[in-house]
Amino acid sequence: MVKLILIVGLGGFIGTVARFLIFRYVQVTFVSVFPWSTIIVNILGSFLIGIFFGLFEKGNIMSQEWRIFLTIGLCGGFTTFSTVTNDAFILLQSKELMKFAAYTSLSFFLGIMAVFVGRSLIKMI
Numbered sequence: 001m002v003k004l005i006l007i008v009g010l011g012g013f014i015g016t017v018a019r020f021l022i023f024r025y026v027q028v029t030f031v032s033v034f035p036w037s038t039i040i041v042n043i044l045g046s047f048l049i050g051i052f053f054g055l056f057e058k059g060n061i062m063s064q065e066w067r068i069f070l071t072i073g074l075c076g077g078f079t080t081f082s083t084v085t086n087d088a089f090i091l092l093q094s095k096e097l098m099k100f101a102a103y104t105s106l107s108f109f110l111g112i113m114a115v116f117v118g119r120s121l122i123k124m125i
Contacts, residue, residue: 038083046111049071054121084104
């Protein structure tokens with residue numbers, strides 16, 4: 001059990017640092033009140049988890065430890081659903097209803113599409 005905790009923790013650390021670096025890059029590069037950094041991380045994270053699960057479905061390509069590291073650790077540390085809901089709440093609280101609708105719709109539907117594309121890409125290989 002300690003080994004699995006360390007595997008998840010290492011993946012979470014890497015995912016969290018990657019998320020932080022992307023957030024900083026987007027914040028410095030694009031000045032906007034729209035939460036672009038969160039949406040980019042969530043779509044990319046959805047794409048990555050689609051690729052990982054697509055690989056897992058191909059057969060016994062990776063060990064259980066790698067699966068846990070990549071999905072629960074890396075993607076869990078990288079994606080930011082709690083941040084999505086907080087950003088959505090802030091948009092609602094600010095009465096930015098059109099931005100709220102666009103943000104929540106884009107986050108959800110593009111996330112689903114990114115998972116589909118990631119899995120489809122792996123199936124084509």
